[in-house]
Amino acid sequence: MRKFARSNKIQDRLHRLVPGGAHTYARGADQYPEGMAPILVRGHGARVWDRDGNEYVEYGMGLRSVTLGHGYAPVVDAVARTIADGVSFSRPTELELLAAQDFLELVPGADMVKFAKNGSDATTAAVRLARAVTGRETAAVCNQPFFSVDDWFIGTTEMNAGIPSVSTVSFRYNDLGSLAEVLESEQVACVVLEQATALAEPQPGFLEGVRGLCNRHGALLVFDEMITGFRWAAGGAQHVYGVRPDLSCWGKAMGNGFPVSALAGKREYMELGGLRTDADRVFLLSTTHGPETASLAAFRAVVHAYRTTDPVARMEAAGRRLADGVNAIAAALGIADHLQVVGRPSCLIFLTKDADGHPSQPYRTLFLQELLERGVLGQSFVTSSAHTDADIDHTLDACHDAATIYRKALESGTVDGLLRGRPVAPALRRIAAPRRLPDGAGR
Known part of the structure; x- marks a missing residue:
């Protein structure tokens, strides 16, 4: 099992200092399995690392804002040159x-x-x-x-x-x-x-x-x-x-x-x-x-990348391979009606349904939990042009193991005994429950 002690400690402090523990509700700890919300320290390409030293293949890519990969050198270099003359x-x-x-x-x-x-x-x-x-x-x-x-x-x-x-x-x-x-x-x-x-x-x-x-x-x-x-x-x-x-x-x-x-x-x-x-x-x-000059320089470098290369084709190719692979795994395990990857190849999501075929937050959380344990981070399968064949292979291996555990939950009709902690909850909801923190948490 991966360790999240340092991330959890930082997350506790964030809850004390930042409402919701994150500056974006979609990035909140309530969007991840309890005690398994990594605090990230760096990224490169389609990989990220957290404070505990765990490495992940990341999807979602900055809430869909990163299409060329983390630390994409032409963008970084353009920004560095520009801001040296003022921002x-x-x-x-x-x-x-x-x-x-x-x-x-x-x-x-x-x-x-x-x-x-x-x-x-x-x-x-x-x-x-x-x-x-x-x-x-x-x-x-x-x-x-x-x-x-x-x-x-x-x-x-x-x-x-x-x-x-x-x-x-x-x-x-x-x-x-x-x-x-x-x-x-x-x-x-x-x-x-x-x-x-x-x-x-x-x-x-x-x-x-x-x-x-x-x-x-x-x-x-x-x-x-x-x-x-x-x-x-x-x-x-x-x-x-x-x-x-x-x-x-x-x-x-x-x-x-x-x-x-x-x-x-x-x-x-x-x-x-x-x-x-x-x-x-x-x-x-x-x-x-x-x-300000940093972001406009970044934008111009992005435009240049799209003019001289084909990022859309690369992210769509990665997405098609990933969707086909996960759906084949689910079909082979007999759970294709319960676990599916769907959507435009460059903007994939996964559907998680319970034994009765209803969309389920507990089953979604179980799938997220098992992916995190195997080095895959993402609330979706949104790709970037930086996702390599090795990244997709790693993800498919993780999805096979996660889907096998998912099938066990379907067979028993419950995630009890498999899911650690409370399920995730919609980011935009009226009250903090079902992921309300105890009074004084994060002190």
């Missing part, structure tokens, strides 16, 4: 122009771009701009997992304490009728959606239909490219599917882990945040660290 100034740098040019060459249909630091900056700016353009307040968002930490979206989730009522309504993915109903009954400023997800591709005509409904009802169309950008293609899902939005929001893999996001869109709308308009100006995006 933040009181006027724009030429780097801001060069980065904007690079971005707009990639993204079809976008005329202007503004950089920020995280995805929520960009999506909230898009909603604000759409409200100013249309004079309406309501945002219509697709029933997809996450769009922003800001009130207009978090107010619609279970974790909505402290948030006033919000003017946000929802519609169903691949259901034009549900969107038409919303647009006919509400004065909608914008329609916000991911064009595709790990598990869902747009049905023929769906995105074109969304575009048409927005045109008909005078709502701006906003595409969230946080995950699809640089993972579906360098130019995002709009490059793959060919439908052009009014505004699009980007982040995550733009900087291979460096913090950079972007709002892009048509000139007629974006100029409302500038100086070439006679209309009331929109406070679009204005952040101290939005144009």
Whole structure:
């Protein structure tokens, strides 16, 4: 059994100093088996090491923000060269122009771009701009997992304490009728959606239909490219599917882990945040660290990597081999209906079901536990272009052993005696239970 004593000690202290013990809820210890949440100290390629000296093949890759691998030398070198001359100034740098040019060459249909630091900056700016353009307040968002930490979206989730009522309504993915109903009954400023997800591709005509409904009802169309950008293609899902939005929001893999996001869109709308308009100006995006040089240098190096190599093809090849291998293991063990790897090859997830075929957090936790014991870290099987054949081989060996134990739990109808500690819980939930910590924990 692997040792986690040092990681656990640090995690206890984190709970004392940082609410939730992590700065991102998806990175929280409640997302991992109890007492087995590694505190990482370094990474290289697709491998990471924790404070106890354990080595892992990592998936998820910085919540999907790392597509080229940890410590990717061309990005690191570009950042090091750039920051030696300074990071933040009181006027724009030429780097801001060069980065904007690079971005707009990639993204079809976008005329202007503004950089920020995280995805929520960009999506909230898009909603604000759409409200100013249309004079309406309501945002219509697709029933997809996450769009922003800001009130207009978090107010619609279970974790909505402290948030006033919000003017946000929802519609169903691949259901034009549900969107038409919303647009006919509400004065909608914008329609916000991911064009595709790990598990869902747009049905023929769906995105074109969304575009048409927005045109008909005078709502701006906003595409969230946080995950699809640089993972579906360098130019995002709009490059793959060919439908052009009014505004699009980007982040995550733009900087291979460096913090950079972007709002892009048509000139007629974006100029409302500038100086070439006679209309009331929109406070679009204005952040101290939005144009800092480290992240823009990282972004330009990422763009160069995508122009000169094919990271998407490599991560998809690794994903296909991994999915095929794990699913073959599950089939050979007779548990293919209970343990499955599904999704786009570059954005895989694993499904864990109990003996009755229902999605199960306890069985998910058991699978995570056994993978961790065998040197595989990940809440998903999201790959990067740095995942090698050796990494996939290691993972498949770990999955074989983990699936064998998973079958034992299915045969007995319970994880009792196999799972150590409480199951994981959804990151966005109303109360701390079922992973509430005792009062005084982490002192």
